[in-house]
Amino acid sequence: MKRTIYSEIDGKSGRFYLLAAVLAALTLSGFVAALYMEHYGHYITGMNNQIVWGLPHVFAIFLIVAASGALNVASIGTVFGKRIYKPLGRFSGLLALALLLGGLTVLVLDLGRPDRLIVAMTTYNFTSIFAWNIYLYVGFIGVVAVYLWMQMERRMNRYARAAGMLAFLWRLVLTTGTGSIFGFLVAREAYDSAIMAPLFIAMSFSFGLAIYVLVLLAACHGSGREIGDAVLRRLGRLLGVFVAVVLYFTAVQHLTNLYAAEHLGVERFILLDGGIFTVLFWGVQVTVGGLLPLLLLFRSPPVNSVVSARGLVIACLAIVAGGFAQVYVIVIGGQAWPLNLFPDREVSSSFYDGVISNYSPSLPELGLGLGGVALTGLIVLFGIRILRFLPTTLADSAIDPNFVSSADKS
Amino acid sequence: MRLNRSAMITIAVALALFASLAVVVTAAEKNDRTMSEVPVPAIPQGQGERCVEDTDFMRRNHMTLLMHQRDDTMLQGIRTKQYSLKECVNCHAVQGKDESAVSVSDPKHFCRACHDYAAVKIDCFECHSSRPEIDAASPHDGLIAEMLKE
Amino acid sequence: MNRKADKPATAMPFDPGRRSFLAGTAATAGVALAPGIFLYSVGASRSAEARALDEAASSEVRWGMLIDVNRCDSGCNDCVSACVTENGLQGHGRPATDPQWIRKIDLRDPNTGREQSLPVMCQHCDEPPCVDVCPTGASFKRADGIVLVNKHTCIGCRYCISACPYKARSFVHETLEDQKSYAPRGKGTVESCTLCVHRIDDDRQPACVEACSDTGGGAMLFGDLNNPDSEIARRVAQYASQQIRADLGLNPAVRYRNL
Numbered sequence: 027m028k029r030t031i032y033s034e035i036d037g038k039s040g041r042f043y044l045l046a047a048v049l050a051a052l053t054l055s056g057f058v059a060a061l062y063m064e065h066y067g068h069y070i071t072g073m074n075n076q077i078v079w080g081l082p083h084v085f086a087i088f089l090i091v092a093a094s095g096a097l098n099v100a101s102i103g104t105v106f107g108k109r110i111y112k113p114l115g116r117f118s119g120l121l122a123l124a125l126l127l128g129g130l131t132v133l134v135l136d137l138g139r140p141d142r143l144i145v146a147m148t149t150y151n152f153t154s155i156f157a158w159n160i161y162l163y164v165g166f167i168g169v170v171a172v173y174l175w176m177q178m179e180r181r182m183n184r185y186a187r188a189a190g191m192l193a194f195l196w197r198l199v200l201t202t203g204t205g206s207i208f209g210f211l212v213a214r215e216a217y218d219s220a221i222m223a224p225l226f227i228a229m230s231f232s233f234g235l236a237i238y239v240l241v242l243l244a245a246c247h248g249s250g251r252e253i254g255d256a257v258l259r260r261l262g263r264l265l266g267v268f269v270a271v272v273l274y275f276t277a278v279q280h281l282t283n284l285y286a287a288e289h290l291g292v293e294r295f296i297l298l299d300g301g302i303f304t305v306l307f308w309g310v311q312v313t314v315g316g317l318l319p320l321l322l323l324f325r326s327p328p329v330n331s332v333v334s335a336r337g338l339v340i341a342c343l344a345i346v347a348g349g350f351a352q353v354y355v356i357v358i359g360g361q362a363w364p365l366n367l368f369p370d371r372e373v374s375s376s377f378y379d380g381v382i383s384n385y386s387p388s389l390p391e392l393g394l395g396l397g398g399v400a401l402t403g404l405i406v407l408f409g410i411r412i413l414r415f416l417p418t419t420l421a422d423s424a425i426d427p428n429f430v431s432s433a434d435k436s
Numbered sequence: 437m438r439l440n441r442s443a444m445i446t447i448a449v450a451l452a453l454f455a456s457l458a459v460v461v462t463a464a465e466k467n468d469r470t471m472s473e474v475p476v477p478a479i480p481q482g483q484g485e486r487c488v489e490d491t492d493f494m495r496r497n498h499m500t501l502l503m504h505q506r507d508d509t510m511l512q513g514i515r516t517k518q519y520s521l522k523e524c525v526n527c528h529a530v531q532g533k534d535e536s537a538v539s540v541s542d543p544k545h546f547c548r549a550c551h552d553y554a555a556v557k558i559d560c561f562e563c564h565s566s567r568p569e570i571d572a573a574s575p576h577d578g579l580i581a582e583m584l585k586e
Numbered sequence: 587m588n589r590k591a592d593k594p595a596t597a598m599p600f601d602p603g604r605r606s607f608l609a610g611t612a613a614t615a616g617v618a619l620a621p622g623i624f625l626y627s628v629g630a631s632r633s634a635e636a637r638a639l640d641e642a643a644s645s646e647v648r649w650g651m652l653i654d655v656n657r658c659d660s661g662c663n664d665c666v667s668a669c670v671t672e673n674g675l676q677g678h679g680r681p682a683t684d685p686q687w688i689r690k691i692d693l694r695d696p697n698t699g700r701e702q703s704l705p706v707m708c709q710h711c712d713e714p715p716c717v718d719v720c721p722t723g724a725s726f727k728r729a730d731g732i733v734l735v736n737k738h739t740c741i742g743c744r745y746c747i748s749a750c751p752y753k754a755r756s757f758v759h760e761t762l763e764d765q766k767s768y769a770p771r772g773k774g775t776v777e778s779c780t781l782c783v784h785r786i787d788d789d790r791q792p793a794c795v796e797a798c799s800d801t802g803g804g805a806m807l808f809g810d811l812n813n814p815d816s817e818i819a820r821r822v823a824q825y826a827s828q829q830i831r832a833d834l835g836l837n838p839a840v841r842y843r844n845l
Contacts, residue, residue: 067773069759074682078744078757138742138757138774141559146741149722156721156745210719212834213751365753367706367830372694375706377686377753510736512642513728515787522767563737563772565765 030113030425032178032414035249042248042411049404056397059390060135068138071391076383077361082136085395088233088353089129089402090163090204091226094197095234097122097170099261101197104177104190109427110257113417114242115190119174120409121238122197123167128402130163132394155206162200169193178414201230208356215292216360219283225275229349232268236345239265239338241406245416254422256429262338266323269345273316276352292363295382296355303359306351315348358385479549480530488518498524502560521560526568540566636789648731649781650811650839651795652818652827653704657805660692660703665806668797669707672782674766685756687779688794704845705794705806708733708754708779709830709838716746716755725776731811731839732781740775747776751831752838754778811839 035042063071073080099118103111134140150157173193176186205226208217239261246253280297283289296303319341362383367373373380410416422429487494489501505519517523528546529537538545540561543552547566551558637643669688670676677684688707694700710733716725717733724740727733735746735755747755755778758771765771768784782792790796791808798806809818821827827841 064774067760068757069678069680069683074759075685075747075756076682076753078747138744138776139740142739142741145722145739149739151717151720151723153718154721154723154745156719156743160721207745210715211748212715213831214748361748365751367691367752368693370695372696373691375689375691376681377689378682379689379691379753506738508642510734510738511726511728513637513730513783513787514640514642516640525767559772562761563765563770563775565767565770567767569767 031418032113032116032416033418034412034414035245035410035416037411042407045248046404046407049400049407052400053397053404056132056394056400057135059393059397060140063136063390063394064140070388072385072387073391074383074385076378077358077385079357079361080385081387081391082132082394082398084350084354084357085398086129086133086136087204087357088350089125089132089398091201091230091353092233092237092349093122093125093129093230094166094201095230095232096125096238097193097197098231098234099238100173100177101190101194104186105194110260110425113420113425114257116174116177116415117242117245117410118238119170119177119193120415121241121406122234123170123174124402124405124409125234125237126163126166127405128398128400131401132398135394155203155210159200159203159207162196162203166193166196166200169196197230198227201227208360213365214360214363215289215366216283216296216356216363218286218289219279221275221279221282225272225279228268228271228275229352232265232272232345233349235261235265235268236342236349240342240346243335243339245406245410246420249410249416251416251419252424253420254424254426256422256426257420258335258338262323262341265338265341265345266320269316269319269323272352273312273320276312276316288369291366292360295363296359300359300362303355303362307355307359310351311348311355314344315346315351318344319348361385480528480544480546482528482546484527488523521564525564525566529568537567637787643728643730643732643787645729646812647729647810648812648839649786650710650731650809650818650841651781651792652807652809652821652841652843654805654807654843655702655704656844657803658703658705659803660690660701662703662802663690664797664800664802665705665794666690668793669779672766672785672793673769673780674764674771678760680759683757683759685758685777687754687756687777702845704842706752706754706830707794707840708750708781709752709836709840710779710781712837712839714836715749715751719745719749721745728783730786732783732786733778734780734783735776735778737770737772737775737777742774742776744776750778751834751836 071080097118099111100115100122102108103113103115103118134143137143137146146160150160152158169189169192173186173189176182176189202223205223208214209220209222211217239258243253245251280293284293296307298304300307322337322341322344325337362385364378364380364382367379417425419425489497494501501519502521502524505516505521508514508516509520524547530542530544530546532538532542532544540548542548545566547558547561550556666686666688673687675685675687688705690703691706693702693704710727710731712727712731714725714727714733717727719725721743722739722741724736724738725733725746726736742757744757747757755776757776758773761773762771769780771777782790782794785792795806795808798804807818807821809816811819811822813819814823821843822841825843827843828845829836829838829841830845
């Protein structure tokens with residue numbers, strides 16, 4: 027195994043400029059969508075007084091949850107000392123930062139008064155998990171930045187492990203915080219469960235790694251860098267475990283809720299007759315985002331590398347789709363189910379009491395959400411263009427400590 | 437972590453892009469209040485003899501007084517009138533063409549007279565009424581007026 | 587009465603409108619003696635403890651409401667209309683996004699078929715979840731128990747709307763014009779029943795209560811739960827009353843009878 031050499035990408039090809047232009051355009055349209063929403067007010071969106079958090083929040087929460095997961099690769103390398111992961115660490119840190127910034131931007135731009143961001147940054151209510159999250163997010167950016175510096179500056183390398191440890195612990199707390207946002211909604215039956223925080227941690231491991239693999243493959247492919255089978259197989263295996271854990275916690279979440287008699291209604295709604303939410307749950311979240319990747323990732327040893335890489339990509343895409351559906355079902359589905367002010371009574375009012383609420387996302391919301399994704403992509407693209415995040419090669423011979431040169435891998 | 441030249445240029449371009457975006461965003465802000473074309477602000481005279489403090493003091497410190505009053509009223513229910521925004525609006529009402537007081541959408545509105553000139557933006561009137569309440573300060577006072585007539 | 591008379595000279599020595607201001611004071615007394623308000627003798631019991639203008643709300647008081655469901659008619663919407671008029675809540679014909687600070691809920695017991703109707707607004711909890719979750723502290727409980735949104739620091743995140751078990755809060759979804767000068771509201775912030783805090787500070791009852799006793803069934807009683815001599819405190823001590831979702835342990839200040 028050789029010393030890893032990192033380099034910027036060239037960024038001179040037409041493809042680079044095309045990608046940059048597309049991402050910039052999408053980001054810009056995200057900002058335009060936000061301006062439009064702010065100018066007219068939220069009535070032009072699908073959100074209303076029943077479904078107060080809509081598609082932008084699904085995007086934001088998905089990105090933020092994935093951000094902390096994307097950092098895992100770095101943690102495994104530096105904190106847990108797995109040498110094959112070490113060369114992947116810098117890129118992992120960059121992706122984590124980019125995902126968090128993308129998600130936070132969406133979250134902030136959806137506020138009723140984004141112009142008062144300064145208020146959010148300067149006045150805190152310390153009983154609010156939301157306020158703590160602001161600290162956690164800002165802190166995460168700082169911690170990861172320091173961690174990256176420790177990794178990238180040779181003289182600082184010896185502190186990388188400590189910084190990595192801090193970052194790892196920080197991200198666990200951060201995801202717990204994000205999950206707890208829902209745990210604090212005492213009266214919302216769908217969220218009334220202690221499992222929310224561990225579930226979110228599991229989700230972050232899985233979504234974050236899936237996105238990491240996708241973006242890494244794209245970056246290597248786009249810049250003509252080799253990426254070996256050994257590392258892909260390892261990442262795939264790990265991803266499989268994470269997917270299984272998410273499925274497990276999802277099962278626990280719904281089973282414990284079924285156990286509580288007063289929550290039978292909302293469980294029935296999500297699992298059986300919730301229309302779009304039921305379809306998303308069983309079809310996309312469980313089948314596409316859970317079972318399919320498990321099948322792809324735990325097949326008996328792949329016949330040849332081409333198939334394995336393609337299987338891995340499909341698995342990752344499926345996990346992303348399933349993860350998005352999962353966040354959608356949690357955020358929107360949980361709000362669609364009506365609050366129960368008077369158990370055992372039939373209720374009706376002019377304010378949608380006792381009624382399952384409708385939500386149809388609007389174009390500006392989608393634009394804003396996609397803008398956040400594009401911003402993430404833009405940050406990654408500029409990051410690897412100007413700084414040395416990517417190893418020149420991830421070929422097995424270069425990074426696998428167990429590599430045997432007699433094998434005829436390319 | 438040395439940066440090469442083109443990397444520096446890329447960073448510079450990115451920063452410039454970001455800055456120009458910020459400018460665009462601020463410029464497109466919802467309040468399209470046109471800048472006053474007059475070189476010096478023509479500040480309409482308030483009613484009565486004098487303001488709630490020295491005129492000079494008011495010119496420089498009205499924002500502090502208002503912010504303070506805002507918190508006192510909002511958080512503690514203190515309803516003194518001296519620095520109340522409602523009272524500023526009542527006393528500084530400016531007559532428009534149709535004899536009624538102009539709202540803040542009119543550049544002649546007292547609070548806009550020098551804000552436009554000084555390019556100060558306030559959001560207070562997104563919520564607060566910029567005109568005196570039509571039937572006096574509160575419906576209650578409307579009752580009073582009727583009672584006094586009888 | 588006449589807390590205002592305590593302070594008029596110092597409040598604004600140079601006020602050219604002082605005369606009408608004093609006239610207002612006199613008239614307030616007159617209105618307080620009007621029969622509608624006298625019904626529950628709230629005005630009388632309150633005046634003894636009415637605050638001066640420059641005095642902060644006190645934690646010795648806890649404003650609350652007692653609503654007798656038996657006296658609330660399913661067809662009657664007077665409290666809601668009064669609230670809309672008072673606070674300038676006219677909607678835009680878009681029911682999903684238009685605000686509702688108070689609404690009538692019709693109940694039906696599926697076992698017996700018994701039907702009831704009652705108004706529900708912000709319940710002004712002792713332990714308000716909206717206050718706990720608000721990141722900026724804009725949601726707050728005033729010393730006298732009124733739960734409010736400080737719209738000056740509200741960033742419009744809507745976490746409080748999600749957290750409220752009573753669906754009592756609305757988000758302002760569009761640009762507003764011609765707001766009431768005593769009830770400022772604006773796009774991008776959250777709002778809910780203020781218990782007509784501007785009226786309370788002016789020694790008057792909430793608009794819904796007034797309307798209910800004037801033209802409705804007289805089902806709503808407003809007063810200080812902490813003052814053992816007040817009508818409301820006497821009644822809740824004497825008769826059984828309920829809180830909505832009492833199981834949550836939030837101890838709302840709005841109580842119901844015969845629910």
